Amino acid sequence: MxxxxxxxxxxxxxxxxxxxxxxxxxxxxxxxxxxxVCNSAIRKAAAACAVTALVLVAWFYATxxxxxxxxxxxxxxxxxxxxxxxxxxxxxxxxxxxxxxIGEEKGRCVDGxxxxxxGAFVEFVRTTQGQTGIRVEFRDKRDDDGKxxxxxxxxxxxEPERIVGGIDLSPDTGQCPGRPPDxxxxxxVAEFGHEFRAADLGRDPAAGYLSEGWISMFITGIDRILFWxxxxxxxxxxxxxxxxxxxxxxxxxxxxxxxxxSRARWIGVATADMQQRSFVVDASTNARxxxxxxxxxERERSELRVSDFTxxxxxxxxxxxxxxxxxIWGAAVAVLSDVAKKWLTTxxxxxxxxMPSSTMPRVSPSLRKPIRSRPRGTLKLLLLTFxxxxxxxxxxxAPVRLTAGEQFGQGWMFTDHAGVCRIVTxxxxxxxxxxxxxxxAADGSGRExxxxxxxxxxxxxxxxxxxxxxxxxxxxxxxGEATAAQRIDQSPRPTLDFLGRTARGSVHLVRxxxxxxxxxxxxxxxxxxxxxxxxxxxSGGAILDGSGRPIAIITHTxxxxxxxxxxxxxxxxxxxxxxxSQPAETGAAQAVVGWSVLHGASIDPxxxxxxxxxxxxxxxVAPLQGFVTIDARFGNLRSLRSVSLxxxxxxxxxxxxxxxxxxxxxxxPDMPPIGSCVPxxxxxxxxxxxxxxxxxxxxxxxxxxxxxxxxxxLRLGFAD
Amino acid sequence: xxxxAAVFVTVFAACSHWVVAPALSQDSIRVLGExxxxxxxxxxxxxxxxxxxxxxxxxxxxxxxxxxxxxAVLSGKGSFCLQISSRDGRYGGLVEFRQSGNAPVDAGLxxxxxxxxxxxxxxxxxxxxxxxxxxxxxxxxTGPILPVLRGERIPxxxxxxxxxxxxxxxxxxxxxxKLLGSSRVRCSRVPEGVRTAFSHSCELPIPQGWKNGPAKxxxxxxEIGGTPRTEDIAIWLPSLSSGER
Numbered sequence: 001m002x003x004x005x006x007x008x009x010x011x012x013x014x015x016x017x018x019x020x021x022x023x024x025x026x027x028x029x030x031x032x033x034x035x036x037v038c039n040s041a042i043r044k045a046a047a048a049c050a051v052t053a054l055v056l057v058a059w060f061y062a063t064x065x066x067x068x069x070x071x072x073x074x075x076x077x078x079x080x081x082x083x084x085x086x087x088x089x090x091x092x093x094x095x096x097x098x099x100x101x102i103g104e105e106k107g108r109c110v111d112g113x114x115x116x117x118x119g120a121f122v123e124f125v126r127t128t129q130g131q132t133g134i135r136v137e138f139r140d141k142r143d144d145d146g147k148x149x150x151x152x153x154x155x156x157x158x159e160p161e162r163i164v165g166g167i168d169l170s171p172d173t174g175q176c177p178g179r180p181p182d183x184x185x186x187x188x189v190a191e192f193g194h195e196f197r198a199a200d201l202g203r204d205p206a207a208g209y210l211s212e213g214w215i216s217m218f219i220t221g222i223d224r225i226l227f228w229x230x231x232x233x234x235x236x237x238x239x240x241x242x243x244x245x246x247x248x249x250x251x252x253x254x255x256x257x258x259x260x261x262s263r264a265r266w267i268g269v270a271t272a273d274m275q276q277r278s279f280v281v282d283a284s285t286n287a288r289x290x291x292x293x294x295x296x297x298e299r300e301r302s303e304l305r306v307s308d309f310t311x312x313x314x315x316x317x318x319x320x321x322x323x324x325x326x327x328i329w330g331a332a333v334a335v336l337s338d339v340a341k342k343w344l345t346t347x348x349x350x351x352x353x354x355m356p357s358s359t360m361p362r363v364s365p366s367l368r369k370p371i372r373s374r375p376r377g378t379l380k381l382l383l384l385t386f387x388x389x390x391x392x393x394x395x396x397x398a399p400v401r402l403t404a405g406e407q408f409g410q411g412w413m414f415t416d417h418a419g420v421c422r423i424v425t426x427x428x429x430x431x432x433x434x435x436x437x438x439x440x441a442a443d444g445s446g447r448e449x450x451x452x453x454x455x456x457x458x459x460x461x462x463x464x465x466x467x468x469x470x471x472x473x474x475x476x477x478x479x480g481e482a483t484a485a486q487r488i489d490q491s492p493r494p495t496l497d498f499l500g501r502t503a504r505g506s507v508h509l510v511r512x513x514x515x516x517x518x519x520x521x522x523x524x525x526x527x528x529x530x531x532x533x534x535x536x537x538x539s540g541g542a543i544l545d546g547s548g549r550p551i552a553i554i555t556h557t558x559x560x561x562x563x564x565x566x567x568x569x570x571x572x573x574x575x576x577x578x579x580x581s582q583p584a585e586t587g588a589a590q591a592v593v594g595w596s597v598l599h600g601a602s603i604d605p606x607x608x609x610x611x612x613x614x615x616x617x618x619x620x621v622a623p624l625q626g627f628v629t630i631d632a633r634f635g636n637l638r639s640l641r642s643v644s645l646x647x648x649x650x651x652x653x654x655x656x657x658x659x660x661x662x663x664x665x666x667x668x669p670d671m672p673p674i675g676s677c678v679p680x681x682x683x684x685x686x687x688x689x690x691x692x693x694x695x696x697x698x699x700x701x702x703x704x705x706x707x708x709x710x711x712x713x714l715r716l717g718f719a720d
Numbered sequence: 721x722x723x724x725a726a727v728f729v730t731v732f733a734a735c736s737h738w739v740v741a742p743a744l745s746q747d748s749i750r751v752l753g754e755x756x757x758x759x760x761x762x763x764x765x766x767x768x769x770x771x772x773x774x775x776x777x778x779x780x781x782x783x784x785x786x787x788x789x790x791x792a793v794l795s796g797k798g799s800f801c802l803q804i805s806s807r808d809g810r811y812g813g814l815v816e817f818r819q820s821g822n823a824p825v826d827a828g829l830x831x832x833x834x835x836x837x838x839x840x841x842x843x844x845x846x847x848x849x850x851x852x853x854x855x856x857x858x859x860x861x862t863g864p865i866l867p868v869l870r871g872e873r874i875p876x877x878x879x880x881x882x883x884x885x886x887x888x889x890x891x892x893x894x895x896x897x898k899l900l901g902s903s904r905v906r907c908s909r910v911p912e913g914v915r916t917a918f919s920h921s922c923e924l925p926i927p928q929g930w931k932n933g934p935a936k937x938x939x940x941x942x943e944i945g946g947t948p949r950t951e952d953i954a955i956w957l958p959s960l961s962s963g964e965r
Contacts (some may be wrong), residue, residue, distance in 0.1 A: 079885065081885075102887050102942050103887070103889055103904075103906075103940065103942055103948055104948070105947050105948060123885065123944060125885065125944040125945060127944070127945040127946070131945065132945070133943075133944035133945020133946070134944070134945075135887070135944045137887065139908065139909055166887065168942065168944060168945070169945075170944075170945035170946070171945070195884070195885075195914075195915060203769050203770070203771055203882045203883055203884055207884045207885045208885070
């Protein structure tokens with residue numbers, strides 16, 4: 001429940017109700033000879049209004065679910081550490097490093113995956129030589145008994161090695177083969193900037209100093225009011241610049257509510273910064289309270305948290321609820337007033353009369369008109385309009401912002417001729433290392449969309465088409481190619497709509513040329529007329545005609561000339577129709593909406609388990625205690641009848657079996673088995689068929705006696 | 721009448737204290753030291769940068785730091801320098817005591833602090849104390865280090881050290897380098913808070929039958945990505961019985 005918002009909300013609703021009733025009351029008194037009976041009725045109606053409004057607001061707040069909170073941190077830190085919660089997620093691929101037990105002088109080269117155990121501390125330090133040292137140890141005396149495994153070393157063609165007493169890893173490229181890692185996983189209870197010592201303080205001049213960073217808190221807006229489903233928005237509620245020397249951690253247990261996980265984890269990645277001898281940390285947590293201690297006020301604790309007030313004022317769906325309740329209630333009051341008047345007039349015989357002249361306002365006799373002649377529906381109409389205006393219709397927020405790593409660009413979301421939700425953008429916006437990647441897309445209201453299957457339909461044209469999900473977020477409009485030529489003619493001064501880092505913007509353009517010969521007449525050229533200067537981040541943005549419909553997609557920007565080139569939308573629509581005639585995803589890739597690894601450790605940090613069904617490179621995993629177990633979740637109930645998988649050459653003959661579990665419910669620990677199979681000797685593929693079962697969650701458990709193995713070409717056979 | 725009652729209560733309380741408080745041995749004295757360079761700041765300020773910041777015998781409780789309950793076995797003639805620093809580096813002070821005789825003296829240490837009320841607010845575990853037998857009394861004073869007798873009287877030597885984020889092991893040896901006790905102790909990190917003055921605490925059991933005398937504290941510092949190095953620190957280790965006196 002709210003601490004502050006509820007009283008404010010109740011007071012607001014009450015005040016508005018009372019205001020409405022007061023107006024109504026006054027008009028009524030003026031209009032009829034109101035006797036005690038009608039006054040009493042009005043008073044009761046007013047009380048009923050107030051009580052109902054109060055109950056509604058209280059009920060709304062009592063049933064409001066807690067928002068999902070995500071806080072992201074990007075900062076430069078000298079060193080960082082975390083306490084492991086989930087060993088699989090904290091695994092770190094290491095090579096070109098020397099491993100030694102803490103306290104001992106000699107070590108040995110290591111090439112494999114270090115999997116720290118739960119409760120261990122993992123610490124990363126930039127040494128004075130500019131290299132990265134890693135330490136894994138227990139810091140609790142109970143665990144540090146010399147017998148408890150602090151980490152497991154998973155190396156190729158070797159049995160997992162359990163290490164006790166803490167390990168120290170330091171780069172030694174001179175003697176150890178491989179390259180030391182420069183990206184490090186963060187997954188556990190962490191504190192960033194955990195020490196702040198000036199250069200001349202203490203024995204260790206600076207330990208974990210946080211030199212600068214940003215911390216931003218997001219919440220997911222409510223997705224349902226009563227029984228009305230809504231599109232939840234991702235809302236940024238706080239963004240704080242962290243000065244050098246700050247310390248950040250998820251709030252310690254004492255400040256966390258009872259029902260919250262006191263061991264809030266930070267999950268993310270840190271990259272070694274060669275110049276600064278520090279790490280660039282990108283991490284996020286779902287802790288509801290973040291504790292910050294700013295430099296200069298180390299003993300004072302500040303908190304970053306989502307208050308109900310912030311939530312109520314920033315979540316558009318809650319605002320809409322308030323607006324609607326007030327307005328609909330007001331309209332209902334107006335309707336009831338008519339009914340009451342009619343009843344009083346007909347049943348009690350209270351005819352409307354003019355007030356005595358002494359109490360009448362001083363107005364010209366010519367302006368005095370019987371009240372009944374006024375339009376009775378005006379108030380109701382106004383209030384209903386007010387209510388409807390606030391409704392959270394899914395806007396056709398067609399411009400989207402695409403982010404891929406450090407770079408970002410624009411895109412335009414639409415529904416193609418086959419009903420598939422697409423995003424069109426400039427190909428260079430989604431190009432990384434010569435390949436097209438699927439970026440993160442966010443629409444104008446901050447809602448994030450999943451993009452897949454980037455395609456460049458014409459290699460001579462800097463245009464890429466992506467598929468977007470959820471499809472429900474897509475506007476129903478297409479590109480409007482049928483009228484594009486006409487609209488281009490009629491739009492000599494179009495507008496470029498774009499989504500900046502923090503806000504939406506637009507640039508007024510003037511068309512300079514109708515085509516560029518090199519592109520076969522498919523490109524339009526525009527100059528900036530008014531608004532922000534043309535810049536690189538506008539690539540992929542849509543140029544809109546006077547009615548807000550796209551006429552071209554920007555593929556090239558020239559900041560010096562303030563000029564932009566765009567490909568006509570009718571050209572793009574033709575490309576989609578002729579070269580992307582099939583929906584982008586079919587089969588297993590479309591069915592699976594979520595993955596999780598229960599047993600085993602990913603070897604390649606750049607490739608996740610979902611690669612298992614995407615391409616030939618597949619997913620390389622080190623088994624844990626001889627097993628790899630993964631869970632897949634389907635978007636809806638599917639009738640599954642087969643599973644097949646490809647095993648890489650090195651691992652053939654080392655996969656003992658594949659056992660398949662499935663359930664019609666979300667994944668849970670004890671899912672029933674639905675099939676199993678043993679690979680034929682030397683077979684490249686493992687194929688399991690079984691009686692079709694309706695499943696929504698699937699678990700694949702593989703017994704593997706080699707490490708690591710690459711799994712790919714996962715195929716799921718559905719009977720439906 | 722009230723006046724007489726008050727006098728009676730006061731006298732009774734004083735007598736009770738005399739009986740209940742740890743009785744000093746007959747040769748124990750209470751020495752008053754001269755405070756130098758005493759400071760209390762709002763901000764974290766410069767500290768010595770030495771490895772061994774505190775050395776005491778006994779185990780501190782969770783209460784506040786009691787300046788008037790510090791004791792030590794002053795072994796040797798000359799000047800002794802009590803160095804005090806809070807873990808967060810805000811409080812620091814040097815107190816000089818003088819000892820005329822050569823025989824070890826169990827002394828209650830006393831000094832007048834201008835921050836006596838503030839000192840009580842520090843948790844006892846947040847304050848490091850150690851005594852250096854040195855002719856000069858400053859941050860850089862060198863000489864055998866004597867532990868301060870503090871807290872619960874148990875035969876445990878606590879070393880408060882400042883290696884930052886390195887891992888530290890501690891061990892006791894006699895003056896000739898012969899190891900005392902069975903195995904080295906891994907120092908534990910002090911948990912939350914600002915750790916400017918010291919970051920680790922090492923608890924070393926004092927061997928049974930140890931006689932008051934010089935010893936060595938071996939601190940092995942193992943930094944991340946480096947190799948372990950050991951420092952020998954000359955200390956004066958009191959016997960178990962002296963801690964109980």
